[in-house]
Amino acid sequence: MTELTCQELLTAPFGLREVLLLDTPTDLAQLPAVLQGWYHRSTPGGGLLIYLRQPEVAQDWAARLVDMAEVGRDDEAVWYELQRPLAADAWDQLAAFTGEAREAVVGKSSAGIFRTKTAWQEADTATPAERAQFYARTDAYLYELVGYEPPIPVQPLAPATTRHFELAHGTGRIVLTVAQQAYIDAFDLSEPMRGFLKFRVERYYPHLAARIRVLDEWDSLPADSYDAVHAYHVLEHLEDPLASLRRLVALLRPGGQIAVIAPFEAIGPEYPEHNPALAHLTVPGLFAEVGVHLRETWKVGEWDAFGGVKPRW
Ligand SMILES: C[S@@+](CC[C@H](N)C(=O)[O-])C[C@H]1O[C@@H](n2cnc3c(N)ncnc32)[C@H](O)[C@@H]1O
Numbered sequence: 001m002t003e004l005t006c007q008e009l010l011t012a013p014f015g016l017r018e019v020l021l022l023d024t025p026t027d028l029a030q031l032p033a034v035l036q037g038w039y040h041r042s043t044p045g046g047g048l049l050i051y052l053r054q055p056e057v058a059q060d061w062a063a064r065l066v067d068m069a070e071v072g073r074d075d076e077a078v079w080y081e082l083q084r085p086l087a088a089d090a091w092d093q094l095a096a097f098t099g100e101a102r103e104a105v106v107g108k109s110s111a112g113i114f115r116t117k118t119a120w121q122e123a124d125t126a127t128p129a130e131r132a133q134f135y136a137r138t139d140a141y142l143y144e145l146v147g148y149e150p151p152i153p154v155q156p157l158a159p160a161t162t163r164h165f166e167l168a169h170g171t172g173r174i175v176l177t178v179a180q181q182a183y184i185d186a187f188d189l190s191e192p193m194r195g196f197l198k199f200r201v202e203r204y205y206p207h208l209a210a211r212i213r214v215l216d217e218w219d220s221l222p223a224d225s226y227d228a229v230h231a232y233h234v235l236e237h238l239e240d241p242l243a244s245l246r247r248l249v250a251l252l253r254p255g256g257q258i259a260v261i262a263p264f265e266a267i268g269p270e271y272p273e274h275n276p277a278l279a280h281l282t283v284p285g286l287f288a289e290v291g292v293h294l295r296e297t298w299k300v301g302e303w304d305a306f307g308g309v310k311p312r313w
Helices: 006-010 028-041 055-063 088-098 102-110 113-122 128-137 140-146 173-178 191-204 206-211 241-251 283-290
Strands: 002-004 016-021 042-052 068-073 078-083 163-167 183-187 212-215 226-232 252-261 293-300 303-309
Touching: 002 006, 006 016, 006 028, 016 028, 028 042, 028 055, 055 078, 088 102, 088 140, 088 191, 102 140, 113 140, 128 191, 140 191, 163 173, 163 241, 173 183, 173 191, 173 212, 173 226, 191 206, 191 212, 206 212, 226 241, 241 252, 241 283, 252 283, 283 293, 283 303
Parallel strands: 002 016, 016 042, 163 183, 163 226, 183 212, 226 252
Antiparallel strands: 042 078, 068 078, 252 303, 293 303
């Protein structure tokens, strides 16, 4: 816990974690600047404990920034605890990309999968071409996925020794993390997703730019050229996941690794974009069909993840 006065908070280094604010802004007109100062200087997930004498006004201001929890009260004042949401950076970055107010982005993002579900229900999705159009054009996933994004680590960069490829990069959470220690090429069918990831790299993570290529297609990538390929939450959306998996494996050098999350069984009203015709498939079954050795399984939240290796001969 770092103990700071308001003045010190406004000039503190970036990357603050837990802050105890020692004084209360006596002039409440200062409060927005103090809260914003903390917000910009703290890491996603970081906290601020603040002692406020006019809680109504303060709460009104704080609510515009982040959730604010009351933790204690006495005759004169209330202790509040603020936490900067984990997705805070991603929300800010998406607001800058779309030109919307941050609150608008947070509001849309808090609808989670329901926003995407509604977009799917309102779209024409009867044919494969219409479904491909949906993914190419929709911005619904941007708002959904950005809300789940963990903080992106920055510095120091490990030497880049391996080459990765990711199919369906979404908002880029894997790309931006892998690029801390490797090169990564990535493709997503969604134009808004590709645009957002390019914008993020250029504007917010320029130190990673030499390690990241956001591709507009992945047909012409050379075979046997990647050390690792990733496909998370995409195969269950496709018409022919086996064909895409074969292409992914062809990109790997012999001995290269593949990581997949694909909950084919998650179908029905909750997941209308998942292709119900694929519900009988499993990732280990597909690995066996394309000649990948299943090496490990693990959990990412509620989802099963599978790691495999392309045989050397
Ligand atoms: C549920 S999201 C997952 C995104 C990301 N992998 C993640 O885990 O956050 C599904 C993604 O697949 C993309 N997608 C759908 N069909 C695709 C295709 N045929 N080729 C590449 N990406 C596709 C969508 O645009 C969307 O970004």
